[in-house]
Amino acid sequence: MGLSILQPYTLDIAVCSAILAIICLVIAFVALSRSARLKRKFNRLKEITSTADLERVFEETKDAVRRLELKLREAEEHLREVEEALQSKVSTPAILRYNAFSEVGSDLSYSVALVDGKGDGVVITSIYGREDSVTYGKPVQGGDSSYMLTNEERTVIEEALRGAPQSGTTAQIS
Template sequence: MMQWLEFAVIILSVISVFSLVLAIWGLAALAGLRRRFRRWKDIHQTADLEAVYERTVEKAERLEKELAALRQTLTDLQEAVARKISTARIVRYNAFEGQGSDLSFSIALLDDHLDGVVISSIYGREESRMYAKPVVGGESRYALTEEERDVIEQSAHPGDIHRRVPV
């Protein structure tokens, strides 16, 4: 009977040690969870998930409104830029064959809608003249010279800049 008693004591000792190890492991895991919970709670100031969700939705709505305002501002700026004078285009030419060189010119000051003005200077040995003609949509109510049409065409196609000197 003594052997059974010794055997039972050994088994109970093993079970006790195993239980002690499990208890220590469980306490360590619980401590880790508590640390995580405290960190999460510090970040969100509350453990209330509904409050966190509400704040997130409010921030998202505010960002959507700000984005809409920025889009409107961008649209307004794009429209304003389209109404500003684009890069000026110029065509130089010799207005009077056999006299001087290509000192006459036509310059277009137009926006992206081809609205603005075309200015021409006709150079002669005795006198020079300057003309300004309003342009709307690439056309003018005044008769346009070939050089003025060329410079307006250059404004309509900004990649095709060329110098035109008649022969």
């Protein structure tokens, strides 16, 4: 009598048992895959410990970090030296072409400023005329010269110090 009560539900019980079996099978595959992954990790760790002592590996790592920190400090010091050296190099030379004499009719005269970041360097000017041309240079310190500067020379020095041409006839030399 006890089992006869279940007889109308045998199909339902069989379906539930099949679903439960499939779920168990999926869980078993997931567990096997995770187990295999853990085993691979464990084998890699075992290879490390079998070939080297972990304390020694830790000490070697600390030594490598110390060496890298030393190299980083050396690189930072070298970078500071390079930045200081760049301040005394011509960074952005500029040229200004202009017409010094109205009878010549073209922008054949020019001034070139070759100054560093502190405004020290030289300005070179060439004046072109029909009969002759004159080229001369003036020392520049702190963006000014002990010699009288023309407006064109002042303009080209200022633009070289700014690092970008401001007027249409001024250009940076690359």
